[in-house]
Amino acid sequence: MLNVLKNALIYTGIYFIITTIVFWTIFFVHVAILVFWKPFIAVFAILVLVFTFDYLKARNTFTSADAMFAKIKAAATA
Numbered sequence: 001m002l003n004v005l006k007n008a009l010i011y012t013g014i015y016f017i018i019t020t021i022v023f024w025t026i027f028f029v030h031v032a033i034l035v036f037w038k039p040f041i042a043v044f045a046i047l048v049l050v051f052t053f054d055y056l057k058a059r060n061t062f063t064s065a066d067a068m069f070a071k072i073k074a075a076a077t078a
């Protein structure tokens with residue numbers, strides 16, 4: 001019984017430490033974004049653009065104009 005209580009206290013302490021670290025990290029990031037919001041918005045916008053272009057490139061959405069016209073021509077003649 002004592003062992004169970006000891007383990008419960010240890011796990012509660014670990015959980016408390018982890019949640020405290022997470023809370024204060026979110027809090028300080030939130031304050032930093034409120035204080036220095038313009039660079040954060042710029043970095044976020046750049047990341048969104050980069051990931052969007054990477055995603056589109058991975059799907060082969062961006063092809064050269066010649067390849068695009070070849071596809072249109074092939075579709076028109078088929």
